[in-house]
Amino acid sequence: MNPFDVALFAAAIRLSVPLLLAALGELISERGGVINIGLEGMMLFGAYGAFITAWATGSVSLGLAAGITLGLLTASIMALVSVTLRGDQIVVGVALNLLAAGVTMFLYRLQFQGTQPTTVRMEPYAVPLLSDIPGIGPVLFDQLPLVYFAYVLGPVVAYMLFRTRGGLRVRSAGEKPEVLDSTGVNVVRVQWSGVLAAGGLAGLAGAFLSVGQVGLFAENMTAGRGFLALAAVVFGQWRPYGVVAACLVFGFTDALQLRLQSMGEVPREVWISLVVVGVLVAAAGVWRARRSGSPLRWMLLGAMLCVVAGGLGTALLPSFVLPSQFWLSLPYVLSLIALATSARGVRAPAMVGRPLPSRG
Amino acid sequence: MNRQALRGAAVSVLAVVLALAASLLVIALTGAPIGKAAAAMWDGVFGSPAQFGATLTKFVPLVLAAIGWVVASRAGRLNVGLEGQILAGGTTAAVVGLYLTGLPTVLHLTIAVLAGAVGGALLGGVAAWLWARRGVNDFIATLLLTLIMTQVVSWLANGPMEEPTGTLGQSSPVADTARWPVLLPRTTLRTDIIMVIIIVLLAAYVLRRTVVGYRLRLTGANADAARATGTRTTVVGVGALCASAAIAGIAGSSLVLAAPAANLAPGFSAGYGFDGIVVALLARNSPLACIPAALLLAALRQGGGLLEARVGISSGLVTATQAVVILLVTGTAWYAERRRSRPRPPGTSDVPAPVAEGVRS
Amino acid sequence: MTVSADTPGDVPADGAAAAALSVRGVTKTYGALVANDAVDLDVRPGEILALLGENGAGKSTLVKVLSGLVNPDAGAVVVDGRTLPPGDPEAARAAGVGVVHQHFMLVPDMTATENVALSQGSRAGRRFDAAGTRARLLELSERHSMPVRPDVPVELLPVGERQRIEILKCLLGDARVLLLDEPSAVLSPVEWDRLAVVLEELASQGLAIVLITHKLGEIAAVADRCTVMRGGKVVATVRVGDTAPEELARMMVGRDVVLRTERPVVAAGPVVLEATGLTMAGYRGDRDLGPVDLTVRAGEVLGVAGVEGNGQSELADLLAGVRTPTTGSVRVTARGGGPGRTGVIAEDRQADGLALPLSVSDNLMMRVVGDEEFSRRGVLRQGRIRRHCTERVESFGVRTAGLETPVESLSGGNQQKIVLARELYGDPDLLIAAQPTRGLDVGAIEFVHAQINAHKTAGGATVLFSAELDEIFALSDRIAVMSGGRIVAVLTADEATRDRVGELMTAVNGAREQVRP
Structure with a gap:
């Protein structure tokens, strides 16, 4: 049975959307020099705020707005403590994750006493004409409205970062804040806006999880997606389109994982595609090594492993079962490998994790 | 104790008091009787020997994780992945406890605990290698490895190491010979707490009184100057990360070998790694101050449980209280760490003067 | 002796040109340190004013006040008759004050175009016109013959080109007053000559230029007038053509006799330092160091002179063993045979010599903590x-409240004394002293010089790197001159004259500017 059908790709896209929203916001924040370990917490707050508002008002859009608002509020705490008061970014992020887990659990249990009510949720919107295209139509254009928003967000963020004055300022704040300072721009304000962008989008991502997809809330329903979004920024090497690609890859592995779990075995098609991926990775590696002189060894080794595993799987083990945990950890493994093998030019923005210097 | 340390301690205490007051206020707002809630908290921590034992049981991994954080951050490294190293250490300890049977208790337990340390150190070592050789941020590497380790433990507990019936999603208990003996009868407290106190004292001693501790401090304060004067800073950084991870690994081993179930179950680290950062922060990176700070957080964790059972206040409130404590402490770091550093007028420095206040330590 | 404090008014204004930039009574104190003491200064359109002063004279503070980065305690900055709001960089820039800082204000991973756009402030809307900015940049760069590449990230560009970008950035911001903070520090003599031509041309077009420097030669070459600062005060403003360089020097230093510590004569002993064929590839992104050969004997001070950025810092690091040479070797032999010990006074003591947050005692122990004397089996012997x-x-006469005081709360002179006390402990065979008196006051400078001489008298070998020729002449038995990453000559103290050394420093130059492929 071939697992690669329309439903799989549709699911991959749906699963990548919350990652895209959160990761693109986090990209802005990190480009501005603030790493936001609290992304998970911001998403959770967003999910809760959206749910509770939609539950009280019966309105999806009010729910989404509430999700964004809660994300922004959480981000304000992050910015206040880590940017204005120059506290440790990492530690504040850890605190926000605890805060979100604690507060949402407390309030949810207080209000619903162990029951799990459902509420309204967003309806898919089939784009006229486009959704009728055979093949990709239903995959791409019969989705929740937020999905379309996520499509355009990547180019928008790329444009903002590289083609607007505000984007230049954000990038400058993350690389060399004293330059901004010397031109009279308030660096603290620039970093605040980066963190707020991350918070608002993370809140929206959380809202997508609760009100967008299922119309209910569950304790810790973000289930590590905030960390996944963090990994996507790393895997995407701090570039907008890289982050989009990373989110798509992560969404796809998640969808495939869910599908394979329901199938109980790994069909031959998966093994074959593994070979294809290996070949593609090797080709990309050679191409990249030619251009920028990045180390080739590791990439080739990975590609060879893919090809060998895929070949063996195709020939010998058509029904071998891979545990779901393998797929769930794959994004993090990929991110680490990407970091460890990347060329020297690719690194986190210089100010990530460091407080702003005070002005002499 | 100098003025600065005093100010730091005052800020920590004030943060805790404020956060607790805030959560009491929240409890009052929910309409629950404050007195009953406070009594539930008190009973949860001190109400019976069993409760008190349980508090001390939670103290063990908390204080170890905190010491792990302190060791790494002395050298300027951020080991955000203590949680993953706890998982790794617990896993290796469980493997030894389950499969290396037929040994006398002392030997089996010792090997299992050491295996925990090694397991933690291995995971920390991967991060250290990525940091030292590949230039990966230490906090990104340790965090990603934690997320991977979570899945690995989940897989092991549901797969290769699952108990024979294959339905519970966790391993069988480790052999009795690999379990810590009970310290207080009819409580969960086991003798590992003695080892833990020794580790804390040892860490305090090493950091304060040895060449290794000096080099960690020096590297954390200025790696360039340290390197220029003969300290091998990369070795120090790698060593600090590995030692930090090994201590977290021991915490993991205790969570398996001293737990009532004494087995490997998904998520057995229960956030202790992250809470350890809170403890270290409250203790302002002083190993000895980690003891009261960890006791406090353990009491909150333990008391929070009874709060939920008796008054219906979710333990989420306790988690949130911890978060507020961190935010208050982090947000005021600039105040607590402020030093009186005024440049002196030129021309005074060339007047030789003996050390004014003489020597004190 | 002191020079009477002339006011700027002593020099009659040419014609009646109003000042483009006036500084009136600017005072700025840091704690007890008075960095600027009632400073007055005027620049007129079309003139180049040199601001002369030693390290620590208060020039940098004044630049920060002018550019709005620092809020002065008193006084005002007036541009074209309007008083600037204090501590507002945006207002200073908008009024036409352009500053080329010594440490460039460029974002390394952005292109020249992006850096220019970033500096344009908020006046041109949200979106920035990349094509337009690029075109204007190129047009201006051509007009002033300052070639720059607009699309390469600036971190890949050579220093001279980065400086040109900084200047163009100011010009594109419609600067009418251009401040350059030690522009020659990063340039080869040829590059500096080229820049001087550009500056004169800019001035002839009506720009007011302030050139901040401590090098007399540059002033004679380009400046019309010169304002001299010392100890935070303006001591005089003079016309350059009417004033002999010696006179300027006297006003800058504040005494007739330039540091003339009596140089002890010590019979040179056996060879202590022997460096052979030292090279280091790409020491400054695109330049190579060496090959360098050096020998220094016991009881001898070798001074290394050169324009900053010609490889002295890197050679010091190689000799100190902080960096590894690409090829070649450094051998330090003890006076009695066997491997010798080296003490190092790091060029940037706060970055490489001290751990500022740690205590005085921790900082004194860095090198020796592992010795048998101070630790036993890894345990410190308190x-x-x-x-x-x-x-x-x-x-060493360190003034400190106690051994547990953090070093960051000590003055610069006392910090340097801690470095000396540590590095000279146990009579090292070799002392590498890189800019040992940078930023110190006169008393501390004399102390450092006395220590170097004492080390020499005790039979130690010394390599002294200094940007202050006076210091080199005062202490050295032999003088090596560096240029373009090589040692171009080694002279004995008797052969070395100021002119000869100056000539050698600028003879061969390291102007091999290209981006590495």
Whole structure:
């Protein structure tokens, strides 16, 4: 049975959307020099705020707005403590994750006493004409409205970062804040806006999880997606389109994982595609090594492993079962490998994790 | 104790008091009787020997994780992945406890605990290698490895190491010979707490009184100057990360070998790694101050449980209280760490003067 | 002796040109340190004013006040008759004050175009016109013959080109007053000559230029007038054509006799330092160091002179063993045979020489903590350490409240004394002293010089790197001149004259500017 059908790709896209929203916001924040370990917490707050508002008002859009608002509020705490008061970014992020887990659990249990009510949720919107295209139509254009928003967000963020004055300022704040300072721009304000962008989008991502997809809330329903979004920024090497690609890859592995779990075995098609991926990775590696002189060894080794595993799987083990945990950890493994093998030019923005210097 | 340390301690205490007051206020707002809630908290921590034992049981991994954080951050490294190293250490300890049977208790337990340390150190070592050789941020590497380790433990507990019936999603208990003996009868407290106190004292001693501790401090304060004067800073950084991870690994081993179930179950680290950062922060990176700070957080964790059972206040409130404590402490770091550093007028420095206040330590 | 404090008014204004930039009574104190003391200064359109002063004279503080980065305690900055709001960089820039800082204000991973756009402030809307900015940049760069590449990230560009970008950035911001902070520090002589031509041309078009420097030669070459600062005060403003360089020097230093410590004569002993064929590839992104050969004997001070950025810092690091050479070797032999010990006074003591947050005693122990004397089986011997540190602090006259005081709360002179007390402990065979008196006051400078001479008298070998020729001449038995990453000559103290050394420093140059492929 071939697992690669329309439903799989549709699911991959749906699963990548919350990652895209959160990761693109986090990209802005990190480009501005603030790493936001609290992304998970911001998403959770967003999910809760959206749910509770939609539950009280019966309105999806009010729910989404509430999700964004809660994300922004959480981000304000992050910015206040880590940017204005120059506290440790990492530690504040850890605190926000605890805060979100604690507060949402407390309030949810207080209000619903162990029951799990459902509420309204967003309806898919089939784009006229486009959704009728055979093949990709239903995959791409019969989705929740937020999905379309996520499509355009990547180019928008790329444009903002590289083609607007505000984007230049954000990038400058993350690389060399004293330059901004010397031109009279308030660096603290620039970093605040980066963190707020991350918070608002993370809140929206959380809202997508609760009100967008299922119309209910569950304790810790973000289930590590905030960390996944963090990994996507790393895997995407701090570039907008890289982050989009990373989110798509992560969404796809998640969808495939869910599908394979329901199938109980790994069909031959998966093994074959593994070979294809290996070949593609090797080709990309050679191409990249030619251009920028990045180390080739590791990439080739990975590609060879893919090809060998895929070949063996195709020939010998058509029904071998891979545990779901393998797929769930794959994004993090990929991110680490990407970091460890990347060329020297690719690194986190210089100010990530460091407080702003005070002005002499 | 100098003025600065005093100010730091005052800020920590004030943060805790404020956060607790805030959560009491929240409890009052929910309409629950404050007195009953406070009594539930008190009973949860001190109400019976069993409760008190349980508090001390939670103290063990908390204080170890905190010491792990302190060791790494002395050298300027951020080991955000203590949680993953706890998982790794617990896993290796469980493997030894389950499969290396037929040994006398002392030997089996010792090997299992050491295996925990090694397991933690291995995971920390991967991060250290990525940091030292590949230039990966230490906090990104340790965090990603934690997320991977979570899945690995989940897989092991549901797969290769699952108990024979294959339905519970966790391993069988480790052999009795690999379990810590009970310290207080009819409580969960086991003798590992003695080892833990020794580790804390040892860490305090090493950091304060040895060449290794000096080099960690020096590297954390200025790696360039340290390197220029003969300290091998990369070795120090790698060593600090590995030692930090090994201590977290021991915490993991205790969570398996001293737990009532004494087995490997998904998520057995229960956030202790992250809470350890809170403890270290409250203790302002002083190993000895980690003891009261960890006791406090353990009491909150333990008391929070009874709060939920008796008054219906979710333990989420306790988690949130911890978060507020961190935010208050982090947000005021600039105040607590402020030093009186005024440049002196030129021309005074060339007047030789003996050390004014003489020597004190 | 002191020069009477002339006011800027002593020099009659040419014609009646109003000042483009006036500074009136600017005072700025940091704690007890008065960095600027009622400073007055005027620049007129079309003139180049040199601001002359030693390190620590208050020039940098004044630049920060002018550019709005620092809020002065008193006084005002007036541009074209309007008083600037204090501490507002945006207002200063908008009024037409352009500053080329010594440490460039460029974002390394952005292109020249992006950096220019970033500096344009908020006046041109949200979106920035990349094509337009690029075109204007190129047009201006052509007009002033300052070639720059607009699309390469600036971190890949050579220093000279980065400086040109900085200047163009100011011009594109419609600067009418251009401040350049030590522009020659990063340039080869040829590059500097080219820049001087550009500056004169800009001035002839009506720009007011302030050139901040401590090099007399540059002033004679381009400046019309010169304002001299010392100890935070303006001591005089003079016309350059009417004033002999010696006179300027006297006003800058504040005494007739330039540092003339009596140089002890010590019979040179056996060879202590032997460096052969030292090279280091790409020491400054695109330039190579060496090959360098050096020998220094016991009881000898070798001074290394050169324009900053010609490889002295890197050679010092190689000799100190902080960096590894690409090829070649450094051998340090003890006077009695066997491997010798090296003491190092790091060029940037706060970055490489001290751990500022740690205590005086921790900072004194860096090198020796692992010795048998101070630790046994890895355990510190507290009592001995305390005695050792007390002795060091006392014999070097470090002024500190106690051994546990963090070093960051000490003055610069006392910090340097801690470095000396540590590095000179146990009579090292070789002392590498890189800019040992940078930023110190006169008393501390004399102390450092006395220590270097004492080290020499005790039979130690010394390599002294200094940007201050006076210091080199005062202390050295032999003088090596560096240029373009090589040692171009080694002279004995008797052969070396100021002119000869100056000539050698600028003879061969390191102007091999290209981006590495």
